[in-house]
Amino acid sequence: MADAPLSLKHKLWNPEARLAYILLLPAVAVLLAFMFYPIAYVLLMAFFKTNKLSQFTGFAGLQNFVNEMTNPEFWEITGRSMIWTVLAVATKTFFGMVIALVLNVNYRGRKIARMLFIIPWASAVPISSMIWRWVYHPEYGLLNYTLKATGLWPTPPTWLGYPIPAFTATIWVDIWIGIPFMALVFLAGMQAISEDLYESADLDGVNWFQKFFYITLPGIRHIVLIATLLSSLWTFNDFNTIYILTRGGPAGATDILITFIYKTAFEWLKFSRAAVMAFVTFIILTVLSIIYARVYFKQERTG
Amino acid sequence: MKRQNREKIPAIVLTIVLLLFLLFPFFAMISTMLKSSTEVYASPPTWIPKDIHLGNFITVWTEFELFIYFKSSIIIAVGATIFNTLLTVPAAYAVARLRFIGRGLILYLFLVIQMFSPVIVIISLFKIMVGLNLLDTYFSLIIANTVFTIAFTIWMMNGYFRSIPMEIEEAALIDGCSRVQTITRIMIPIAVPGLVTAMIYTFIYAWNEFLFGLSFIQSKPKMPLVLGLYNFVGRWSTQWELLTMAAFLAIIPVLVLFYLIERRLVAGLAGGAVKE
Numbered sequence: 001m002a003d004a005p006l007s008l009k010h011k012l013w014n015p016e017a018r019l020a021y022i023l024l025l026p027a028v029a030v031l032l033a034f035m036f037y038p039i040a041y042v043l044l045m046a047f048f049k050t051n052k053l054s055q056f057t058g059f060a061g062l063q064n065f066v067n068e069m070t071n072p073e074f075w076e077i078t079g080r081s082m083i084w085t086v087l088a089v090a091t092k093t094f095f096g097m098v099i100a101l102v103l104n105v106n107y108r109g110r111k112i113a114r115m116l117f118i119i120p121w122a123s124a125v126p127i128s129s130m131i132w133r134w135v136y137h138p139e140y141g142l143l144n145y146t147l148k149a150t151g152l153w154p155t156p157p158t159w160l161g162y163p164i165p166a167f168t169a170t171i172w173v174d175i176w177i178g179i180p181f182m183a184l185v186f187l188a189g190m191q192a193i194s195e196d197l198y199e200s201a202d203l204d205g206v207n208w209f210q211k212f213f214y215i216t217l218p219g220i221r222h223i224v225l226i227a228t229l230l231s232s233l234w235t236f237n238d239f240n241t242i243y244i245l246t247r248g249g250p251a252g253a254t255d256i257l258i259t260f261i262y263k264t265a266f267e268w269l270k271f272s273r274a275a276v277m278a279f280v281t282f283i284i285l286t287v288l289s290i291i292y293a294r295v296y297f298k299q300e301r302t303g
Numbered sequence: 304m305k306r307q308n309r310e311k312i313p314a315i316v317l318t319i320v321l322l323l324f325l326l327f328p329f330f331a332m333i334s335t336m337l338k339s340s341t342e343v344y345a346s347p348p349t350w351i352p353k354d355i356h357l358g359n360f361i362t363v364w365t366e367f368e369l370f371i372y373f374k375s376s377i378i379i380a381v382g383a384t385i386f387n388t389l390l391t392v393p394a395a396y397a398v399a400r401l402r403f404i405g406r407g408l409i410l411y412l413f414l415v416i417q418m419f420s421p422v423i424v425i426i427s428l429f430k431i432m433v434g435l436n437l438l439d440t441y442f443s444l445i446i447a448n449t450v451f452t453i454a455f456t457i458w459m460m461n462g463y464f465r466s467i468p469m470e471i472e473e474a475a476l477i478d479g480c481s482r483v484q485t486i487t488r489i490m491i492p493i494a495v496p497g498l499v500t501a502m503i504y505t506f507i508y509a510w511n512e513f514l515f516g517l518s519f520i521q522s523k524p525k526m527p528l529v530l531g532l533y534n535f536v537g538r539w540s541t542q543w544e545l546l547t548m549a550a551f552l553a554i555i556p557v558l559v560l561f562y563l564i565e566r567r568l569v570a571g572l573a574g575g576a577v578k579e
Contacts, residue, residue: 011404012403012404016401016402016403017401017402017403017404019397019401019482020397020398020401020402020403020406021397021403022393023393023394023396023397023401024393024394024397024398024409026389026390026393026394027390027391027393027394027453027457028394030390030446030449030450030453031416031450031453031454033431034424034428034431034446034447034450035416035419035424035450035451037427037431038424038426038427038428038431039419039423039424039427041427041430042423042424042426042427045426054426054430098317098321099321102314102317102321103318105310105311105314106311107311107314107315107318109315109318110314110318113318113322115562116322116326117321117322117325118561118562118565119325119326119329119558120325121561122557122558122561122562122565123557123558124510124511124529124553124554124557125511125513126511126513126529126532126533127511127529127532127550127553127554128328130532130533130536130546130550131328131329131331131332131547131550132328133536134331134335134541134543134546134547135328135331139346140343140344140345140346140348140543141331141348142327142330142331142334142335142348142350143327143331145347145348146327146350148347149347176325176328179325181569181572184565184569185569185572185573188569188570188573208310223573226573226574227573230573233418236420237418237420239420239421239422239513239514240513240514243513244513244533244536258420258422261422261423262422262425262514265425265426266425266429266518271426274426275426278422278423278426281420281423282419282423285418285419285420285423286415288418289414289415289416289418289419290415292414292415292418293411293414293415296574297411297414
C-alpha cells in the first residue's frame, strides 16, 4: 500500500521510460516549435485584432468570428470547399474502381499498365498543374485543339477564363492526381479476395455485376472507407492545383478555404480574418483526421 | 484462371482508352518540349512537331539556368531527408519498442497531425522564420519539410521496427549489447527497407513542395525547382517549349524514386488492410 505512489513514479521514471523520453525528445521538440506552437498561435490570433504586419493590436473576443459568420462570402467559400471535396473524391473513387477492376484481370502487360497509371500521382503536383495550364490554353493548348479536330466538342470553352469551366477544369486536375492512389489501394484489396469465391460463383452461373456487388465490393469495403477518408483530407487540403491554375479566380470561382486563407493573409494582409478561417479549417481537418485514425486503428486490430 | 479469359479483351481495350485519356497532359508535355519556339505558338497547334527540336534540352541548362534550381532542390531535399532521419529513427524506436506512459497517445497524435495542412500554420511559421532570420534560406525549407514529413515517417518506421521479432533484440541485450548498440547494430540494419522508404518519401515531399518555397524564398539562387518553374510560367509570354522540357527533367528523378517506394507507401497509408 505504502509504495503505491512510488510505483506511479516508477512507471513514469524508470530506465526504459527515461530512454524513451530521450529518444523522443528531438522529434517532439521540433514538432512543438514548428507545428504545435504555430497552430496554437494562429488559433489565438483568431481572437485578436491585427495590423498589416500581423501584430496583435487588441483583444477582439468573438468579434472576428461574428464578422465571418455573417459574411456571405465565407459561407460561399466553405460551401465550395465541401462541394469541391465531395465531388472530387466521388469521381476519384469511381475512376479508381474502374482502373482497379481492369488491372485485376490477369492480362499480359498489366504490370506496365500499372506503372503508367501511377504517373499522375508520382509526378510533382505543382509541375503537373503548370503542364495542365498549358494543356488548357484556349488557343494553343492541345486539349481544345484535339476536341475540335476529333469532333468530340466543336466549340470547347475557354477553360480557365470563366467561372464554371474554370471550376470544372481545376477540379479535374485534382481528380486526375488522386485517381492512381485510389486505383492502387482498391487493387491491393481486390487481390486479397480469395479466387475460390469467384470460382464457385462461376459454377452457380452468376453474372459479372452480381460478382462485383456480392463478392468484390463487400471484400474491399474497409479499404474503400479508409481510402476515401484519406483522399478527402488531401482533396480538402489541395492548395497547389488551384493556386497554380487559377489563383482562385476568375472572380473567386475556384477559391476554397485553403487558397482563400493564403490569399487573405499574404496578399490582402488581413491576418485576423485568415486566422478565423484557419481555425475553422483546423476543426474540419481534426475531425476528419480523428475519423481516419479510428478507422485505421480498428483495421490494424481486426485486419 | 479460366474465368478471366472472357475478361481479357475488354480489360486490354479499357486500359488503352483510359491510359490515352489520363496521360493526355504527359503526351502534350513531350510534344511541346520537342517543338521550336515558333511552332509552340502556331495556330492550329500540332501534336507531332514538324521538326524535332532537341535544342531545348541545351537551352534550359544555359539560358534558363536550370542547374541553379536543381542545386537548390537537391540541397533542400537532401537536407530535409537527413534532418528527418535523425529525428525519426530514435523516436520511432521509442514508440515501437519501449514501454512508457503516453505511448498510445503519441502514436495517435502522429497519425492525426500528418494530415494537417501547411496552410494552417503558414502565417505563424512565416513569423517564426522572420524572427529567426531564416527568410530566404535553404534552412527554412529544410525545417518546414522535415516538420511536415516527420509524423508519417515515424509512423512508418514504427511499423518496421515492430515487425522485427523481439527475440533478436533480446538475444543482443543478453550478449551484452547496450540499448543504443542494439538500435545501431541490429535494428537499423534489419529495418533498412523501411528506412529507405521513409527517406525517399521525405526527399520526394521536399522536392515537390511549393507553398513553403513560395512564402519563404525570394531570391533566384535559393529557389527550388518547382518555384523556379512557377516564376517562369508567371511571365508575360511563357516559353512553353522550355518550360515543358524543364518540367520533364524535374519530374524524372521523383518518378524513378516513387516507383521504388510506391507499394510500401500504399501499405503505410492504408494500414493493416493492405499487405505490401
